[in-house]
Amino acid sequence: MEFTRTTLKATGFTAVIVSILFTLAVKAQVKSITYQESPDDFSNPERGFYLPAGEAPGELSGATLLKIRTTHSVKSRNAAYAAWVSLLYRDYLLSDFKNSAISDEYLEKIDRDFAAVREAGMKVVLRFAYTNKANTGNCGDENKICPPYGDAPKHIVLQHIAQLKPILVKNADVISVLQQGFIGIWGENHYTDYFGTSSANKAGVIPDSSWLDRNEVLKALLDALPKDRMVQVRTPQFKQRYVYGPKAPVTSAPLTAGEAFKLTDKARIALHNDCFLASSDDYGTFYDQGNSSSPSGPANAVLRRFFEADSRYVAVGGETCDDAFSPENDCAPLGHAEQEMAAMHYSFLNTAYNNQVNNDWEANGCMMNIKRRLGYRFVLNRALLPEKVKAGGDFNIKLYLKNAGFASPYNPRPLELILRSVKSGKIYSFTLLKSVRKWYPGQVELNGRIDLPGNLLRGDYQVLLNLPDGYVSLAGRPEYSIRLANKDVWEEKTGFNRLNHVVHVY
Incomplete structure (x- = not known):
């Protein structure tokens, strides 16, 4: 319905009628449509259960990965459940280069893997490390993991990050997130020969100088990626001690809504937990590792609060690693797995480890809901x-x-x-x-x-x-x-x- 300028200038009772008719006409031209929610589990980018890639560097196949992405049958390591997979976890072991530059051949293999991932329509959760083996013995550590640990010194790490930067920038489109890696066994930044460790077989704290060295590595990684990509750190304290310095208390402030998704380092440092619900503090994830002027010690409650607040605005993922914390890591009502994932804003988890934990979610009836809710929906x-x-x-x-x-x-x-x-x-x-x-x-x-x-x-x-x-x-x-x-x-x-x-x- 249309009205001329003259009609719209009508006064008194006529104007009221015209106004009503005009409103009805406008409303009549707007349609309200309702939609029905789907209960289905399906693939979506950058979320869900990820699959670790076991192939040698340079051996990823685009055709094989495409089959994985489009088939709801991904199972591994005795998994009792299937999963849609859009994310691949890819770790590169740099053990041959602890005292030298990364070879051109190895760099070419990494680049070739990214091409296969892109061909398949997937993305990568990426990590680099120098060792994935632990020496065991009676050295004072509660887990009996003893030095030498087998990682590389800082100058080598920084050299390697500089070499990797062009490849990371070139392939940032298929990098979902980069994990800090490099330092310590498995790249988990704990058992390290060169960057300080709070393990009881060493000083029992990470000294300030080592915090600064760790921060230098993290800064190099942030600078090696485009500003729109995040770097995940293994514990929330690693973020605190980067943002606020080596003496930052565990009460340091998390991201705020106003700071979120900016191009600052603080907004780009994300979180991963590779022992989700494995113990009361997730095997040290929520533990104060000390510094040169304060001891290490429990900080479970306060660091969890930091993680919950900060995680609203950054990428969060990881894996379960031990079923010793059952039934707390089970489905409700005995456990609180989903409650923890919601509070800490989990976007992805490992489909291959630890399947004693993951299989319990399938057996107890909450796995389908977890698969649907990881990340956004x-x-x-x-x-x-x-x-x-x-x-x-x-x-x-x-x-x-x-x-x-x-x-x-x-x-x-x-x-x-x-x-x-x-x-x-x-x-x-x-x-x-x-x-x-x-x-x-x-x-x-x-x-x-x-x-x-x-x-x-x-x-x-x-x-x-x-x-x-x-x-x-x-x-x-x-x-x-x-x-x-x-x-x-x-x-x-x-x-x-x-x-x-x-x-x-x-």
Whole structure:
């Protein structure tokens, strides 16, 4: 319904009637559409259970990885469950280069692996280490792990990071997150010959000089990646002592909402826990490792609070490592596995270890919910969409969603409105949001407006949403786009989510 300028200037009772009729006309041109939530478990980028890659460096196969990504049957190490996998854990052992530069041949193998990952439509959780073997004996350590540990000195580590930087930058599009690695056995930054350890067989604390050395390595890693990628550290204290210095107390402040997702080091240091729910403090994950002026000691409660607050804004993942903490690490009501994952905003876990723990989740009935909720899970509840719009005018959209996952996306990812011509199939794409990283768990509401081009061809258009990868190199690939957890919306061939609505452009 249209009104002329003269009609809109009517006064008194006539003006009231005109106003009412105009409001009804506007409302009549906006359609409210509701959507049905899907209970299905399915693959989505940069989240879920990851698969460790066991192949030798340079031996990853794009065809094999594609089969893994598209088949809901990934099992390993006696797993009693299957999983969709979009993430590959890839660790590189640099044991042959502890006293020399990384060879060109080895660097080429790493680059070749990234090409295979990209071909398959997957991403990598990446780590480098110098040793994955522990010497055992009676040396005073409670785990009987004894020196020499077998890692490399700082100058070698920094040299290797400098060598790796061009490869990391080149392949950042398929790096989901980089783990600090390098220091200590397994790259877990604890049992180390060169960077200080709080193990009882050594000084029992990490001295200030060693904290500074560790910070230098972490800074080199942050600088070796584009600013839109994060580096995960093994314990929350490692982040505190980088951001605030070697003497930072365990009460140091976590990220705030205002600091989140900036290009600062503080916003880019993420967290991983490789002994999730393994003990009361997750085998030292939440433990004060001391410094030159304060002893090491328990700090479980305060460091957990830091982790819970900080994790809302950074990438969080890891693995379970021991079933000794059962039933606390089981499903509710005896355990609190899901409660812990939600509180600490977990996006990914290892599908291969420790399956004594993971299999209990399958046996006790919470595995399906964990698979669905790791990371983000966007459910569209309702949309308000115009039934007709004018070329060159505004297109207003209102979305009501729910993030039913444990976390929000941790890497940049836009939200696009797609108009697809019913007649020709031609696609027009408009950016509604530059990133959906602030779509935190809970209710999400979006009021969007786009300016339609004046030369937009008149006709009917399907309305869709697209949440593509933030990198141009992957943005056009549907396997890297986010699928909404709704029935009858996903288009596998395009990576678009249909809003099941047609708008007329006049």
